[in-house]
Structure formats: C-alpha cells, structure tokens
Amino acid sequence: MNIMSETPTYINFEEYSEHVPASIPSAVQQATSRFVGGRAARVAELPQWEELRQIGSDIRLHTIENMDVYLTRLEEKVISAGGHVHWAETAEDANRIVLQIARENNVKTAVKSKSMATEEIGLNHALEAAGIEAIETDLGEYIIQLAGTGPSHIIVPAVHLKKEEIAALFSEKLGIYAPTDPIELARIAREILRGKFLNADMGISGGNFLVAETGTLVMVTNEGNGRMCTTLPDLHVAVVGIDKVIPDWESLTVFLKLLARSATGQKLSTYTQFITGPRRAEGEFGPKVFHLVLLDNGRSKVLKDPVGREVFKCIRCGACANVCPVYKNVGGFAYGWFISGPIGAILSPQMLGTQTARELPYASTLCGACADVCPVKIPIPAILRHLRRRVAQGDEFAQPSIPAPIRVSASIVSFALAQNWLYRFGTRLLPALMSIFKRGDWIPNAPYPLNRWTKARPLPPFTAQFRRWWKVRSSKRKRDSK
Amino acid sequence: MSHPIIENVRRSLGRTAQTPLGLPPTIYESRQAESVDSEIERFLSEVKKLSGVGQKLSPFEIDVALETLVAEQNIRKTTVWDTPNLNLLGITEKLRSLGVELIPPNASKHEMALCDLGITEADYILPETGTLILHSSVEKPRAVSLLPRIHLAIIRPELLRADMHQVFAEAKDSHYLVFITGPSRTADIELTVTLGVHGPKNLYVWMLRG
Numbered sequence: 001m002n003i004m005s006e007t008p009t010y011i012n013f014e015e016y017s018e019h020v021p022a023s024i025p026s027a028v029q030q031a032t033s034r035f036v037g038g039r040a041a042r043v044a045e046l047p048q049w050e051e052l053r054q055i056g057s058d059i060r061l062h063t064i065e066n067m068d069v070y071l072t073r074l075e076e077k078v079i080s081a082g083g084h085v086h087w088a089e090t091a092e093d094a095n096r097i098v099l100q101i102a103r104e105n106n107v108k109t110a111v112k113s114k115s116m117a118t119e120e121i122g123l124n125h126a127l128e129a130a131g132i133e134a135i136e137t138d139l140g141e142y143i144i145q146l147a148g149t150g151p152s153h154i155i156v157p158a159v160h161l162k163k164e165e166i167a168a169l170f171s172e173k174l175g176i177y178a179p180t181d182p183i184e185l186a187r188i189a190r191e192i193l194r195g196k197f198l199n200a201d202m203g204i205s206g207g208n209f210l211v212a213e214t215g216t217l218v219m220v221t222n223e224g225n226g227r228m229c230t231t232l233p234d235l236h237v238a239v240v241g242i243d244k245v246i247p248d249w250e251s252l253t254v255f256l257k258l259l260a261r262s263a264t265g266q267k268l269s270t271y272t273q274f275i276t277g278p279r280r281a282e283g284e285f286g287p288k289v290f291h292l293v294l295l296d297n298g299r300s301k302v303l304k305d306p307v308g309r310e311v312f313k314c315i316r317c318g319a320c321a322n323v324c325p326v327y328k329n330v331g332g333f334a335y336g337w338f339i340s341g342p343i344g345a346i347l348s349p350q351m352l353g354t355q356t357a358r359e360l361p362y363a364s365t366l367c368g369a370c371a372d373v374c375p376v377k378i379p380i381p382a383i384l385r386h387l388r389r390r391v392a393q394g395d396e397f398a399q400p401s402i403p404a405p406i407r408v409s410a411s412i413v414s415f416a417l418a419q420n421w422l423y424r425f426g427t428r429l430l431p432a433l434m435s436i437f438k439r440g441d442w443i444p445n446a447p448y449p450l451n452r453w454t455k456a457r458p459l460p461p462f463t464a465q466f467r468r469w470w471k472v473r474s475s476k477r478k479r480d481s482k
Numbered sequence: 483m484s485h486p487i488i489e490n491v492r493r494s495l496g497r498t499a500q501t502p503l504g505l506p507p508t509i510y511e512s513r514q515a516e517s518v519d520s521e522i523e524r525f526l527s528e529v530k531k532l533s534g535v536g537q538k539l540s541p542f543e544i545d546v547a548l549e550t551l552v553a554e555q556n557i558r559k560t561t562v563w564d565t566p567n568l569n570l571l572g573i574t575e576k577l578r579s580l581g582v583e584l585i586p587p588n589a590s591k592h593e594m595a596l597c598d599l600g601i602t603e604a605d606y607i608l609p610e611t612g613t614l615i616l617h618s619s620v621e622k623p624r625a626v627s628l629l630p631r632i633h634l635a636i637i638r639p640e641l642l643r644a645d646m647h648q649v650f651a652e653a654k655d656s657h658y659l660v661f662i663t664g665p666s667r668t669a670d671i672e673l674t675v676t677l678g679v680h681g682p683k684n685l686y687v688w689m690l691r692g
Contacts, residue, residue: 034673051510058507068492069503072484081657087485139679140670156670163672182674190679197680198591214654224628224666224681231624232591242487249650250509256646267528267611271681272661280657283588283620296487303494 006122007091011336011348013359017329024160024331028152031159032322038265039319039373046261056258057377059251060313067303070212070245071294077215081277083290088239091121094295098123098204098237099130101291105235107132107201111193113219113226114138114157115206116316117239117295119150119338123204134204135196137225139189146173152332154318154340155263160331193225203229203287207240208315209255210292213248214276217292220259222270230275236287238275241295243312255315258375262317298351307386311346313376320370320380326363335360342370346383353397354390361387427464434461513610515644521609522639522689528612532664533677534685536612540692544636545576547688551599552580555632555684560599561585564621567603568636587623600630600682606649607641611663614687615649618658627662633682635662638690 043049063070075085088094094117102110110127112118112134124145127134136145143158144151146169151157158166163180170178170188178188205226209218217238219226230236246252260266279286303309321327321341332340336357337348345364349357361384370380393407394400400407416422437443442458445451453459484492484499492498515521522538529536539547551557560582562573574584585593594600602622606615614635618624627633643649653659666681677683 031673048510055507055510059509062504062506065495066497066504068484068488068495068497068499071488071491075485087487089487137680138670139668143670156673158670159673166671182671183676185671186668186676186679193680194595198595216654222666223668223670223679225679227624227628227660228680231628242491247506249654250647251506253512253646253650254509266663268613268661268663270662270664270667272663274656274659276657279618281620283623284618284658285591285624286618286658294487296490300487300490300494303491 006125008336008352009356011352011357011360013334013336013363016336017334017363020330020334021160023162024152024333025329027160027162028331029328031153031156032328035155035264035318035322039262039322040265042261042265042267046257052254052257053375053377056254056315056375057313059246059254060315060376061310063246063251064243064303064309064312067242067245070247071242073212074210074215074245075294077212078277078292079215081215083215083277083292086291086293088121088293088295088297091295091297094121094239094293094297095123095126097293098239099126099132101235101237102127102130102132102202105201105289107235109133109135109196109200110202110204111135111137111196111200111225111229111233112141112204113206113221113229114141115204115239116154116338117206117241118204120241120297121239121295123239135193135200137193137196137229138221139186139223139225142189142193143169146170150333150338151340154316154321154332157332193228197225197228197232200229200233202235202237203231203233205229205236205238207238207244208259209252210240210245211247211249211252211274212245216249217273217275218252218256219273219275220256220269220271221273222264222266224271227271227273230273230287231285234288235291236275236278236289237291237293239293239295241297242299243314259315259317262315262319262373262375302350305350308346308350308383310378311343311350311383313378314343314347315376316343317375319373319375320378323369323373325365325367325369330363335363342380342384343378346378346380346387349387349391354387354395355398358391358398358401361385361391424467427467430462430464509647512645512647515609515642518639518642521642522691525607525609525612525642526687526689528609529664529685529687532612532685533667534612534664534687536687536689538689538691541571541690544571544573544688544690548573548576549580551634551686552577552582555598557582557598557632559583559585559597560601561587561589561594561597561626561630562601563587563603563623563626565603567638568601571636573601573636587626588620591625591629594625594629597630599632599634600626600628601634601636602627604635604637604641606643606653607637608646608649608661609642610645614662615653616660616662617653617656618660624658624660627660628681631678631682632684632686633662633665634686634688636688636690 140158278290526536604614
C-alpha cells in the first residue's frame with residue numbers, strides 16, 4: 001500500500017484500486033452512510049439551504065476571480081496584527097520555511113493538528129529528516145501516523161482500522177497494554193498526547209479559512225487538539241493554501257453554516273477558532289509568535305483555466321466523497337495523494353499535471369451525485385469531462401493520450417454533425433456505403449477499423465430516419481386535424 | 483511591488499494591480515431572534531443534544547449547584563476566569579469553603595492541566611447551535627475552557643445573539659475568539675462517539691436569571 005505523504009510522480013489509480021483490501025470498502029461505507037444521513041437531516045432542517053449554497057458558490061467564485069486583491073489585503077492585515085507572513089512557491093519552499101522557523105526557535109518537538117496542506121507538502125518527513133519530532137494529534141491522524149499509512153477518509157482518516165488492530169498498534173508502538181475498547185483507546189491517546197501538547201515547542205496547523213478583512217485564521221475542529229496546538233506552545237506556524245482566502249466575516253457566516261452540516265452532519269463543529277495574530281499578553285495563553293505560510297504549490301497556475309479553477313471553491317467537507325459510488329468502493333488510498341474522492345479527481349490532475357494524474361478524471365461514473373451535495377456547487381462532473389478532454393487532446397503538461405488519427409476523425413465527425421447539410425448528406429451516404437457489407441438484417445463483417453466490433457458480434461446497419469419519420473408524422477397530423 | 487506569487491495569480495486571472503475589485507455578492511439575511519424565553523429554551527435544548535448539561539439558575543442557587551457539582555464530579559482543583567461577574571457571584575470563596583484548591587487562571591499550563599474544573603463566562607451565545615463564544619485576555623485565559631476535564635460556563639440572557647452575523651459585527655476586531663459547541667468529541671475509532679478526547683469531557687452551562 002502506498003504512503004501518500006510525498007508528491008507522487010505517477011498515480012496509478014487502476015493498479016491502486018485493484019489492490020484495495022476487502023476491509024476498506026465496508027469500513028468506508030459505514031462512515032459515509034453515517035455522514036450522508038447526518039448531512040441530510042441537517043439540510044432538511046434549514047429551509048434556506050439552497051440559497052446558502054448559491055451564495056457560498058457566488059462568494060467563492062468572486063474570491064477566486066479577485067484572489068490577488070484579497071491575498072494582498074490578507075498579508076497586510078496579518079502583519080499589522082503582529083503575525084509573520086511567508087510565501088511558499090513550492091512544497092520544498094514551504095518545508096524549508098517551516099524548518100527554518102523551527103531551527104531559529106530551537107524546536108525539538110512539534111504538535112500538529114490535522115492539515116491537508118502539510119500532507120500535501122510532506123512536512124512530517126521533512127521535519128523528521130531534520131531531527132524534529134512531529135506528532136499528529138487528531139486521534140485518527142495519530143493512529144495512522146503510528147501505522148505509517150495515509151488517510152482512507154477525509155474526516156475519519158483511520159476508519160479502515162478495527163479497534164483490535166488499533167489496540168495491537170498501541171501495544172506494539174507505545175509498549176503499553178491497550179484494551180480493544182474505542183473509549184479506552186481514546187483515553188490512552190489523550191493521556192499520551194496531553195504530555196506532548198504541554199511540552200511541545202511548536203504548534204503546527206492548517207486552516208479552514210483566511211479572512212482577508214482582518215487577517216484572521218479560522219480553524220474548525222472537534223476534538224480540541226487544534227486548540228491545544230494553538231494555545232499551549234509559544235510558537236504557532238500555520239501552513240495554508242492561498243485558495244483558502246475569503247473576503248470578510250460576513251462571508252464566513254455562510255461557510256461556517258455550510259461546512260459542518262455537509263461534513264459530519266453537525267450544525268457547527270465543536271471548536272471554531274478565530275486567530276488574528278499572536279497573543280497580546282502572556283497570561284491569556286496562546287503563542288507568543290505567529291507565522292502564516294501561504295502555499296502556492298501550483299495553485300496560481302491552475303487559476304489560468306477558467307473551467308478547472310472552480311475546484312478552489314472547495315471548503316473540504318468531504319460530502320462529495322461520501323456519496324461517490326467509486327470512492328465508496330476503493331477508499332481514499334486509491335487516489336494516490338493527500339486528497340481523495342471526486343474532489344481529488346479534479347484537483348490532483350490540475351496541481352500535479354495531467355500526465356502524473358491522468359487516470360483520475362476517469363475514476364468516476366459521471367453520475368453527478370457529488371455536484372448535488374457540494375455545498376459550494378462545484379460542477380465536478382463538468383470539470384471531470386473538461387479534464388478528460390485535456391488528457392485526450394493534450395495540454396501544457398502532457399502529450400495527447402488519444403492517437404492522432406482518432407482525434408482527427410473525431411474532429412471531422414464533430415464538425416460534420418454540427419453542419420445541417422453535411423449531417424443530412426451523411427444520413428444518406430452511410431446506409432448506401434453499409435449496404436455493401438450487409439447480409440440479411442445485419443453486418444457480420446465490417447471493414448477495418450469497425451471489424452473490432454464485428455469480431456465479437458454483428459453490427460446493426462446504420463439507419464437515420466428520424467427526420468423522415470417526423471416529416472411524415474407532422475403531415476399526417478395536419479391531415480387528421482383538418 | 484507584490485510578491486511573485488500574487489503576480490502569478492494576477493497573470494493567470496488576466497488582471498493587473500490596477501484592475502478594480504469585482505462586485506462582491508450580497509449575503510443572505512440573518513436569522514431573526516424570538517422571545518428571550520424561547521431563545522433560552524432553544525439554547526439549552528441544543529446544549530443537551532450535544533451531550534452538555536444546561537440549566538437555568540437564580541444567583542441564589544449557585545452555591546447549592548456548585549456544591550452538587552463538586553461532590554458529583556469529585557472536584558479537587560479548579561481554575562476560574564478573573565471577571566467582575568464571577569467575582570460578584572463569590573464563586574472562588576464558595577469553592578474554597580468546599581475544600582477545593584484554586585489555581586490562578588494565569589498559572590502555568592502544567593498546573594492548569596491538573597485542574598478538574600475550569601469556570602468561565604461567555605461573551606456571546608448562539609441559541610440555534612447551542613454555542614458559547616469566548617474572547618481571550620489576561621482575565622479570560624484560553625486555557626480555562628480547554629485544559630480542565632470539566633468546563634462550566636456561567637452565562638446570562640444578555641449574551642444571546644440571533645445569529646453569527648451579530649456576533650461577528652461586534653467581535654471581528656478581537657484578536658482571538660473561540661466558538662464552543664458541546665464537549666470535545668471524536669468518532670475516529672470505529673465511528674464510536676467518544677467525549678473528552680482532548681478538550682473537556684463534560685460541559686456544564688448555567689444560565690443565570692433574576
């Protein structure tokens with residue numbers, strides 16, 4: 001099984017999804033059906049849900065289209081609140097920046113709250129390579145860190161592990177007796193991680209939103225580990241993608257209402273923090289120093305594609321994965337990077353390139369369930385089709401995947417179908433051509449390349465009689481009505 | 483001169499530093515408040531749904547309620563926000579008379595972590611979600627609602643706000659805010675809901691009236 005914390009060079013979805021252990025779909029489906037049910041109940045309570053989704057979508061689109069203005073404002077506000085802002089063009093830059101901050105502050109241990117941005121850049125490996133202990137503190141993330149695997153689900157990353165496996169893992173890695181009881185296992189993790197929180201030199205987090213209006217980092221968590229990481233150590237470093245910026249607190253009301261309802265079926269997650277710069281006085285707790293690392297890592301390039309860039313409307317709720325028939329059967333690993341499900345299938349090919357992640361746009365039935373539940377109305381099926389076209393025709397990242405003769409004939413066909421007279425001519429020509437090969441009511445042996453079909457079964461002859469039928473039908477009606 | 487990343491964003495979007503900001507979409511209207519009584523009922527029922535314990539109390543009932551809580555939850559060490567309202571209620575004196583050790587709210591994090599109970603007020607409350615909203619200052623340290631295994635918030639009806647819009651209009655210039663919606667929770671092991679995995683396991687909310 002692949003461990004997904006480094007930037008992949010090729011995502012072999014077909015192979016990964018063939019080697020999914022049988023335990024994964026059943027565990028994943030338990031989680032997804034719970035979240036789908038919870039979401040449906042919350043949505044039913046809120047009559048203005050559709051209106052909220054539309055506004056959420058409008059605000060995100062507006063923010064994407066004016067992102068430079070909001071990023072500029074954000075930087076200015078974070079600095080005036082006493083925070084430090086760093087810009088990271090690549091994953092390596094981001095890791096280097098965090099490492100430098102850690103070294104300057106003589107950091108030995110860092111506690112982390114769940115963050116997709118740090119998964120994306122592989123920060124844990126970079127810290128460990130530099131001799132800094134980096135501990136995941138979300139319970140599920142802690143478990144998979146001990147197990148050395150990636151997350152199988154965005155909200156419950158260790159859902160593929162049974163309590164017996166977790167107990168065995170705790171006994172093996174922590175050298176303690178661990179009973180096979182979820183509540184006891186959580187208690188053990190609490191005790192161990194409490195010690196880590198209290199003694200860590202640095203807290204590392206991601207962020208759900210960045211409010212440009214005041215330079216505020218918004219973090220949404222349930223366990224309280226996010227609060228620990230940003231309350232106890234004297235140093236807080238947040239690594240956040242530039243796509244997380246939103247205009248103001250008014251727009252925040254919309255996203256906070258959409259996020260937890262779509263993700264877990266809660267009205268709000270347990271803890272939502274709004275952090276604007278470091279602490280103002282020692283006695284209030286919170287970090288003395290606050291750093292914000294703004295991560296590009298290809299995002300600014302993705303913005304060039306007006307269809308594809310709508311992927312940045314995403315608020316990372318995971319609702320699309322929960323309803324996806326493909327995701328529910330292959331789980332998170334098969335998508336090969338930090339983000340899985342339908343959103344992963346449209347994000348990874350754009351960020352990593354259509355060469356590296358060329359299989360992902362096809363990891364979908366195009367059923368459209370994802371678009372129906374997306375709280376910010378990302379047209380996921382439309383973007384999937386758009387990316388399939390980019391893979392087929394080639395783009396700045398990759399050569400076309402479809403051979404030239406087929407692309408040429410496809411474009412001839414698409415041209416012909418769009419011209420009325422050519423289309424009509426074709427509907428006369430084709431039956432005439434085909435009559436040469438017709439034997440009885442079927443074509444048993446078609447010429448190359450159509451013989452690939454007739455090797456397996458006969459081909460029904462081409463008939464295009466709708467227009468004639470329609471003409472006859474309308475004139476008959478006219479006669480009848482007279 | 484902007485950072486190269488901002489320049490790249492601009493180039494991709496076909497904008498320049500002079501391109502004006504597009505018109506932002508309008509936000510929908512906020513929820514309307516109902517009567518104070520029904521808002522309080524709604525708030526308390528939401529807290530209950532979240533596995534918290536909420537009740538209405540008069541200031542004269544505080545002493546008895548504290549006594550019960552200390553006995554039921556075996557409270558030995560407590561830390562309390564240093565605010566005029568809580569001082570006026572004589573919380574610390576009462577706890578001391580019950581034999582509870584008081585840790586000052588600005589004590590070290592290691593001492594705070596040993597507390598059984600942390601007592602705070604709130605700065606706003608949201609009835610629709612059962613949410614407590616807390617500022618941060620030297621008198622109102624963040625750790626009091628986080629490190630002890632039990633969190634008690636003593637609140638008043640004046641803190642009710644109809645919706646997040648009203649809270650944000652008042653509080654957005656604050657350097658730190660936290661929304662607390664129920665006790666710490668996880669479902670990370672086999673989807674079994676477990677309370678108190680990192681933050682407080684128990685949340686008590688006392689609504690003072692009269």
